[in-house]
Amino acid sequence: MIELRYSSGKLLSPEVHKIGIMAIGSHLENHGAALPIDTDSKIASYLAFQASIRTGAKFIGILYAATEYDYVKHGVHMSADDLVKKELIPTLNSARNNLNLEAVVLVNGHGGNMPIKDYLADIEKELGIRIIFNNRIVEIEGPHAGTGELSMGVVLGMADESRLNEHCQFEEYPEVGMVGLPEARQQNKGIDDGACQVENEGIVVDLEVGENLLETAITDIVKDVQSILN
Numbered sequence: 001m002i003e004l005r006y007s008s009g010k011l012l013s014p015e016v017h018k019i020g021i022m023a024i025g026s027h028l029e030n031h032g033a034a035l036p037i038d039t040d041s042k043i044a045s046y047l048a049f050q051a052s053i054r055t056g057a058k059f060i061g062i063l064y065a066a067t068e069y070d071y072v073k074h075g076v077h078m079s080a081d082d083l084v085k086k087e088l089i090p091t092l093n094s095a096r097n098n099l100n101l102e103a104v105v106l107v108n109g110h111g112g113n114m115p116i117k118d119y120l121a122d123i124e125k126e127l128g129i130r131i132i133f134n135n136r137i138v139e140i141e142g143p144h145a146g147t148g149e150l151s152m153g154v155v156l157g158m159a160d161e162s163r164l165n166e167h168c169q170f171e172e173y174p175e176v177g178m179v180g181l182p183e184a185r186q187q188n189k190g191i192d193d194g195a196c197q198v199e200n201e202g203i204v205v206d207l208e209v210g211e212n213l214l215e216t217a218i219t220d221i222v223k224d225v226q227s228i229l230n
Contacts, residue, residue, distance in 0.1 A: 011056030012229060018102040019057040019228055020095050021221065023048040024088075024116070025109040026066035029075030031145040032176040033163040035153045037075070039145070040066075042158055044109030047137060047214065051107070051221035060095045060104070063087055068112030071187040074144075074175035080115035088116065089123060096129055103130040103228045107221055111138045130228065136220040141213055143177040143194035147203050151210030161205070168203055176203070 006014040025041030036042070045062050052059035065087045068077035078086075095101055106116070120131050141148035150167070153159035167176060174180020177198030178191050185192040 009056060010053075012226065013056075015229055016056040016225065017058065018100065019055075019225055020060040020099060020101045020104040021048045021052045021055075021057050021107060021225070022060045022091075022095070022104055023062040023107045023109065024066065024113055025062065026068070026075060026077065026112065027064065028077070029066075029068075029110070030173070030175045031149065032173040033166040033169070034150060034159045034161065035145055035167075036158055039149060039153060039158070040110040042156065043137060043149070043152055043214075044107050046156060047109070047217050047221060048105075048107040050214075050218045051105075051225065054218070054222055055225045057105070057225050058095075058099055058101065060099070060101075063091060066110050066113055067115055068110075069115075069184075069188070072112060072178070072181065072184045072191075074178070074181065077112060080119070083113075084116060084119045084123065088119075089126065092123065092129065092131075093127055096127055101129060103132070105132045105134055105221060105224045105228075107137075108133060108135045109137055111144075114138075132224045132228070134217075134221050134224050137213065137217040140216060143198050145173075145176045145203075146194070146198050147206060148209065148213055150203055151206045152213055153210075154205050155207055155210035155214065159205075164205065168198075 023044035025044040027038040027041045031039045067080040067083045170179045179195045
């Protein structure tokens with residue numbers, strides 16, 4: 001049997017090979033005129049991949065499905081229970097078995113995936129691995145499809161800058177800032193606050209903001225990997 005050289009390459013430690021980094025986002029969700037429907041998944045994947053490059057941890061891809069709160073209607077999602085039992089657990093189990101993983105950092109790029117956190121203790125017990133849920137980008141990016149996400153989209157090259165003026169036509173694109181989603185605004189004060197911010201301040205492209213958001217999130221994921229090693 002071939003002896004693998006676990007010390008080769010740029011690594012925090014040879015022990016980092018026991019850690020996987022997986023993105024979780026949303027592939028089927030409206031993001032206005034300038035951003036694609038898989039914006040959350042692309043951002044989460046970028047962050048997870050960059051963190052794996054910097055640490056040497058295993059990049060184990062992305063979960064194909066996502067969940068969402070019932071009152072937020074801007075995409076196609078499944079229930080949190082189905083997501084965990086039918087998608088997340090089988091995917092993590094396969095990664096664990098094939099790569100001998102002992103821990104996984106889940107890099108979340110979609111706010112609607114927050115209910116997954118309620119299942120983590122049970123998943124850890126069932127699979128025998130440690131799981132860290134990194135939600136940093138969701139915490140700092142601001143309103144849905146707003147300045148933060150749009151700026152990151154431009155930095156990453158996935159935004160259509162020719163459609164920026166169209167992006168804030170809320171009657172056509174009610175999901176932008178969730179301005180035109182009354183049920184979500186009524187049910188969630190944070191969503192309403194973000195919608196009010198977009199209504200009052202508008203949305204702009206700021207490359208410095210986009211770059212800083214991405215770097216802040218990557219740095220936070222790297223810290224999670226370091227915490228596992230320590």
